[in-house]
Amino acid sequence: RPFQRCLVCNGWLEPVDKTLIRDQLPAGIWADNNEFHRCQGCHQIYWKGSHLTRMERFVVGILAVKGKKYG
Numbered sequence: 328r329p330f331q332r333c334l335v336c337n338g339w340l341e342p343v344d345k346t347l348i349r350d351q352l353p354a355g356i357w358a359d360n361n362e363f364h365r366c367q368g369c370h371q372i373y374w375k376g377s378h379l380t381r382m383e384r385f386v387v388g389i390l391a392v393k394g395k396k397y398g
Contacts (some may be wrong), residue, residue: 330382335378338368 331340343365349357351372364373 333369333373333380335365335371336366336369338366338371340364340373343372 332338333340341364343363345357345361345363348363348365352363356374356376360374362375363373366373
């Protein structure tokens with residue numbers, strides 16, 4: 328499933344309480360979002376940013392191509 332692994336180290340992402348990561352994020356990101364995930368390996372922080380819709384379309388496109396049979 329997409330968006331469950333870290334883009335930096337491929338570690339698993341887990342939900343993290345925003346109060347625990349306040350000092351690791353820009354103030355606007357922290358204030359505007361309530362759901363955050365942190366990599367279990369490298370501790371990279373992720374949130375649903377403005378790029379999410381574009382990335383979801385990209386993944387759907389890849390899966391659609393993979394599902395086609397080439398003869």
